[in-house]
Amino acid sequence: MTSILITDDDPYIRMLVSRTLQESGYHTYPASGADEALSILEKTTIDLAVVDVMMPGTDGYTLTKEIRDLYGLPVILLTAKGEIRDKEQGYRAGTDDYIVKPFEPKELIFRMEAVLRRYDKPSQQSIAAGEMTIDRTNYDVQVGSTHLMLPLKEFELLALLASRPNRVFSRDHLIETVWGIDFEGDERTLNVHIRRLRARLSPLTQSVSIETVRGVGYKLGVKEI
Template sequence: MKILIIEDEQKSALYLKNSLSESGYQVSVSHDGIDGLFMAQSGEFDLLILDVMLPGIDGWKIIERLREHSTIPVLFLTARDGVEDRVKGLELGGDDYLVKPFAYTELLARVRSLLRRPPLRPQDSLSVGDLHIDVLKRRVQRAGQRIELTNKEFALLQLLVQHQGQVLSRSQIASQVWDMNFDSDTNVVDVAIRRLRVKVDDGFEHKLIQTVRGMGYRVEEYSA
């Protein structure tokens, strides 16, 4: 398995490269955002470990550009530890988010989890009420109106609609959308649901995304 690390702090990058190499991975390193993006777009790598603050272009821009054409798993590894930063990284298309300083054993566990995750085989299209999802083209419409979603918003909506009528707990959502264990002190799921509601339900008479108090969330057609 080939891993690309985009990290401008050279000591940290060298530590990661040596440690992951000892764990059996082929590791390449870039210290610059522009060069790192070019390498990541080559299609040669199975996993990207990405810092946020980088010279050239930052990690946010890298994943935005990358997600236009690539589904390579991305693990953010950064000192930016705010909830909004974690939410942003995951919504832009990150698969996991680990804050520095970190334990290498935890990093390795997350790397292994991302690399063994099977590829998704989604349905071609999904619908609930007047909401329609073209899964292959990653397009969402409601009442004929196009809705622009981030990668994580799309994945969240797709999960809810696939299980329409069913209540999904926060831990189920976190596990399937972000491939992470749910921490009761983390409101990543609630923030993502709130943002998704603004795009999917605001301005429409019937609300599709429902909160089931004490249990989680569900999508259901026009229920009171």
């Protein structure tokens, strides 16, 4: 189920958006401000964040930039401001869309679906991350000039992590996606596969690495060389 973070200091907006999204089949995580939102992101795999601009303390522009920099997630900004300079500030912060209050809740759903389609591209046959390219059609991983033919589960795990670089995936999400919801093993199986992937990648490149996020899961870190 797609998980949506809703950050707004107005409890009515949080309730309205949360209820609307739940009725459409989304799982929602309401937050009253930036600190609570970042706490949720540290512990939970989120697919998209809906963020209010005008909040006490850390405003929505700053939170949007943090979400983009730390987690690489799509963001939709909600705001009472409709001036072009305000929209410019939102897009410069990294938002994917911008909705001016008051708005129809269903409009938010339409826009969310459009943003998620841009990010969720499992049909993409090629994924590039740093010096690494993953070809889904022939299960080939190329790092620099080296080609790796990985066991199927290792390939699926690496492809999932690489599909959203710098996004944190929870252990439960990785296990359910790669091994299936009926998997009878435990986290040790995941940890073994992660160790094997690290052992294969680390001698070949410094541009990508599988990083542990303590208490949550893993992410594929990507940096410029």
